[in-house]
Amino acid sequence: MGGYSVVMAVASDTLAFFTRVYDWVDANVINLITTTVIIAIILIVYRVLAIEIDKLRKKQIIDNNTAFLFKRITKWTVYVVYGVLIFNTLGIKIDFFLGLWVLAGGTIIGFASMNTIGNALAGLIIMVSRPFKISDRLYFQEQYVVVEDIDIIYTRMRTLDNVVISVPNQIILETVIANQSVYDVVRRNVVVTMDYSEDPAKIRGILMTAVETVEEIKDESAPYVWITDFPSYAMEYTLFYYISDTQRVQMIDSKVREAIMTGFTANELDMSTPNLIKSVK
Template sequence: MNLELSAMWARLQNMLQGFIVAIPNVLIGLLIFLIFMVIARLARNAVISVAQRAGQPRGIALVFSRIASWVVLGVGVLVALTVIFPTLTAASLFGALGVSGVAIGFAFKDIFQNLLAGLLILITRPFRIGDQIVSGNHEGVVEDIQVRATLLRTYDNRQVVIPNSELYTNRVTVNTAYDHRRLAVTVGIGYGDDIAAARALILKTLQEIDGLLADPAPTVLVRELGDFSVNLEVRFWINPPVRREAVEAQDLVLEAIKGALPAAGFDLPFPTQQVLFHDQTEITDGDRERQREGWPARGDNPPSRQAAQRETRDSGPSGGGGPTPAQRP
């Protein structure tokens, strides 16, 4: 029993002595790592400064500065480990990294794919920080392009994290890629209205709205002969092409057209359905020669069923005649 305790105590003394001997190496290793942290910060600032002087976007400067900082920190970790563990040589360390590189590559395949996609996005620049894009079901403002993902802030103030590989391989619509943007609204007029006069009135109304560009000029096109209206597509251009200005411009255009067309006598029809027999129309329709419910205009229209029944009732008892077919049950 005494022998076992003495052996255990001797082993503990050896471990404690080894730890005390290793303290200077640990302190030197930590000091070296702190020095490399300072160097990494300096390298990061240097990359940002060089990118800004070269006129590169802020996203490129941020990503490459992070990569430079990580590389310096990685080298610092390797140097600190070789100082703390003298038996660990650089050759053995890189050999171990080479053996485990395949496993690490398979484990972090998606991370490396997103990293490469992020670098390609920053180099090719299909969109930049501050652009408004549409990706799948998400639309918003690009707030940051990181190494792994891109941060998108939606218009209702939510954040969407989209992997860079998804943005690089799928379709992305950039709403703010150009200085001007064309918008369109649809307005319906009645079938009896003059299309040319309505087009002229709409174009005149658009000229009075602030925020619409005169060049390219607005246009009004007949897009469809609908079930109950002639649909006109009103096209106009705005600058800048951001979402807020687009929504506000459409609001102003629709409000102005809604006030101008009815004031000038144009009809803004809404969905209605009317079933008419061959001899039946409403008396309140007005002049028979100006039908507006789909019947051809003609001067010899027969009287409506209501008028025929009234005429029969008025002339039946006084004229002495018998009941007409319209009066028979």
């Protein structure tokens, strides 16, 4: 009898629960239908807006960065509207929850997410001011990178080593960045030292001949050589040249160094220490 009573009690409670649910649905059927229709309409509008934004991006009326910003703002607006509609339909007063959130969690979350908020604000500034855009070629922290994506917290970049790095937007905002995509070509240079006894005109000629053998060097921007320093051990020469493919900058620099080495060796000029190629910048 005890087991039977328990089963009956559970059955009674379950029936009462479903009865209350049915009564609530019956009393709010109009609100449920209205909310469902509104949500469906908002979803359709969001999809249409997303398609139109993509069309504007493909027609190059807006760039990738602006399209991304519009989509992100639209998506979060839809989420907020959905939340308000659902809470109102369920009869939940959101004023109390909002007040509780601000009072109990606002301070803690504010301290814990100080960096996140800073990165978010920096992300918005980058999206609005647009110092660079997606697919731009940048010189960032002493290396060439290509912008893959600009998010609200992080900006993702691909290095020459084909590694994707995620950089907090606050760091980007505080860092000097050279946007190489603004220019068709970028200048590179190689610093070489040679003994004072060697004729500068001869050294200049060897360097110019060497760089002419590298096919990636831009012909329309002629390379040139300067004497840039007089250190105690040798005369310093700097060869300047221009390239357009910064994705292959390491390979092109290597070809230039190899051509210089070949040129000096062919002319029987000693490049051993301290007469050596010092650096490529």
